[in-house]
Structure formats: structure tokens, C-alpha cells
Amino acid sequence: MTVRVVPEQFATINAAIAASAPGDTIRILTGTFNESVTIPAGKDRLTIIGVWPRVTTITATAGPVFTVNSNLVTIQNLTVQNAPNSPGIVLASNYNVIRNVEVRLCQRGIDIQNTSERNFIVNCNIHDNSAEGLNIAGPQNLLYNNRITANGGHNINLTTTSASNMLIKNFIRNSGRDGIQSFSSGDFIVDNFVRNSSQNGMFLASFFDIVYNNRIKQSTLDGIDVVVAEQNRLISNTIKRSVNSGLSLSSSNVADENNIKSNRVGILMLINSNNNAVRRNKLSNNTVNINNLGANNVIDEND
Numbered sequence: 001m002t003v004r005v006v007p008e009q010f011a012t013i014n015a016a017i018a019a020s021a022p023g024d025t026i027r028i029l030t031g032t033f034n035e036s037v038t039i040p041a042g043k044d045r046l047t048i049i050g051v052w053p054r055v056t057t058i059t060a061t062a063g064p065v066f067t068v069n070s071n072l073v074t075i076q077n078l079t080v081q082n083a084p085n086s087p088g089i090v091l092a093s094n095y096n097v098i099r100n101v102e103v104r105l106c107q108r109g110i111d112i113q114n115t116s117e118r119n120f121i122v123n124c125n126i127h128d129n130s131a132e133g134l135n136i137a138g139p140q141n142l143l144y145n146n147r148i149t150a151n152g153g154h155n156i157n158l159t160t161t162s163a164s165n166m167l168i169k170n171f172i173r174n175s176g177r178d179g180i181q182s183f184s185s186g187d188f189i190v191d192n193f194v195r196n197s198s199q200n201g202m203f204l205a206s207f208f209d210i211v212y213n214n215r216i217k218q219s220t221l222d223g224i225d226v227v228v229a230e231q232n233r234l235i236s237n238t239i240k241r242s243v244n245s246g247l248s249l250s251s252s253n254v255a256d257e258n259n260i261k262s263n264r265v266g267i268l269m270l271i272n273s274n275n276n277a278v279r280r281n282k283l284s285n286n287t288v289n290i291n292n293l294g295a296n297n298v299i300d301e302n303d
Contacts, residue, residue: 130152
């Protein structure tokens with residue numbers, strides 16, 4: 001395997017990619033590089049690594065900054081910016097790693113297409129993009145310890161073609177719409193901090209999710225809004241200071257041991273919100289702690 005250096009050995013990143021074999025490493029030195037980069041099929045296991053975000057910066061010239069069509073690609077330690085009409089990074093392949101990358105001033109930050117799965121997005125700073133911070137249409141992706149803030153749309157959007165993702169320990173703040181919007185299913189949403197969402201902290205039109213130990217504060221609408229979605233388990237979340245309800249449920253969900261404080265309504269079940277289990281939740285300083293307009297809801301041991 002070969003290490004290729006930009007700009008010492010190759011003037012552009014695309015030229016280094018063209019010369020690379022699968023498994024090679026491309027190191028990008030200090031500087032701003034004005035190009036839109038495509039990693040074509042047949043370059044599996046390629047690594048592109050900069051010095052550090054804001055030290056190595058890639059600025060788009062046309063379309064996305066990075067389009068990834070090979071599998072097992074790693075992009076690390078750089079800034080991706082200035083693709084106002086395109087995503088910063090498009091993943092159209094599988095098993096990729098995006099690590100310690102800043103993505104800013106693009107349309108979407110990272111776009112995981114429905115043909116792309118099992119990607120790992122870790123320690124990234126995705127901010128000030130005009131639409132979604134992360135748009136996820138493929139299944140089984142892991143988002144861990146990212147900072148996703150001040151994007152014009154949803155900070156994270158999971159579409160109907162996505163499923164079985166893990167969102168763990170992400171800092172999600174100042175979204176233009178929902179902090180997390182999901183039409184997915186079977187996701188694990190765990191230990192995230194969601195604050196100052198312009199709409200809902202989480203909007204879940206999804207099934208079979210586990211939503212555990214998240215902290216959700218100061219949502220303009222609901223802290224967690226579960227809409228036309230069933231079989232979700234919402235456990236040990238802290239939801240505070242939502243303008244509407246802390247937790248709004250549809251039907252056939254479980255809400256156990258959540259701490260719901262200082263919302264207009266703590267837990268809301270509207271007409272046709274039926275067959276929920278609402279148990280052992282700590283409710284305090286809400287204008288109304290529980291408003292149950294549905295049928296066959298089990299409401300036990302809430303404090």
C-alpha cells in the first residue's frame with residue numbers, strides 16, 4: 001500500500017485518487033484546496049486524511065465536496081465547506097468512516113443515500129448548513145459523539161428507507177426545524193443532548209425505536225412528539241421546558257421512568273392515542289402533568 005501526499009506529490013486530491021490503488025492513503029497537508037472530489041468505484045479501503053479541521057480545508061467548486069462511491073473509505077481530520085446547492089459529503093457506498101470532519105456552509109451536511117449502509121460518523125462538527133445537518137436514507141448507520149448545530153432544516157433526518165440506526169451521545173442544538181426527525185424504524189436513540197429546537201426536540205413517525213436516556217430541553221413545540229407510530233420504548237429521558245408537551249404519544253408505546261419537568265403539558269395522549277403504558281415517570285412543575293384523552297392507556301405509579 002502507498003501513501004500519497006497532496007500537494008507535495010500531487011497538485012490535487014482528485015489526481016492523487018486517480019493514482020491510488022485500493023487501500024492506499026492520501027495525506028493532505030496544510031492549506032485550502034478548491035475542488036470537488038469524487039472517489040469512484042474500485043478504490044475500496046482508501047483513506048483521505050488531513051492535518052486537522054480548519055488546518056486542511058476542502059472548498060467545493062461544483063456539486064458536493066466529496067462523493068464517495070467506493071466501500072470502506074475513511075475521510076478524517078479536515079474541513080468540508082461551501083457547497084451551497086449540494087451536500088458537503090455524499091455517501092453512495094457502504095461501510096465508510098467519516099471521522100473528525102467539520103462540515104459547514106453546504107446545503108446538507110452529510111447525505112447518506114438509500115444505497116448506502118453501515119457507515120460510521122464519529123466526532124464530526126456539522127453546522128450552519130442550509131438544510132439538514134445529516135440526511136440518512138440508508139440503514140444500519142452509527143452516529144456517535146458528533147456536534148450537530150445550527151442547520152437550517154432538521155439537524156438529523158431519518159427517512160422511510162432507513163432503519164436500524166444508532167444515534168449515541170450526539171450534541172444537537174439550534175435546529176431550524178426538529179432536532180431529530182425520524183420516519184425510520186428500529187433505531188436506538190441513546191444519550192443524546194437535544195436543545196433549542198425550532199420545532200420538536202424529536203419528531204418520531206417511526207416504529208420499534210428505543211429512545212433512552214436523552215436530555216431534551218427548550219423545544220419550541222414538543223420535547224418528543226410520537227406521531228402515527230407504535231411499539232416505541234421511551235425510557236429514562238429528561239425533557240424540560242418545552243412550549244407545548246414534554247412527551248406526546250400516539251398509540252401502543254411505552255413511556256417508563258422519564259423525568260418530565262416545566263412543560264405546558266407533561267405527557268399528552270390525544271383522542272385516538274390508545275393502548276400506551278405510562279409508568280413510573282417523574283412529573284413536576286408542568287402546567288398539567290398528564291392529559292389523557294385516549295382509551296385503554298395504562299397510567300401507573302407516576303409521581
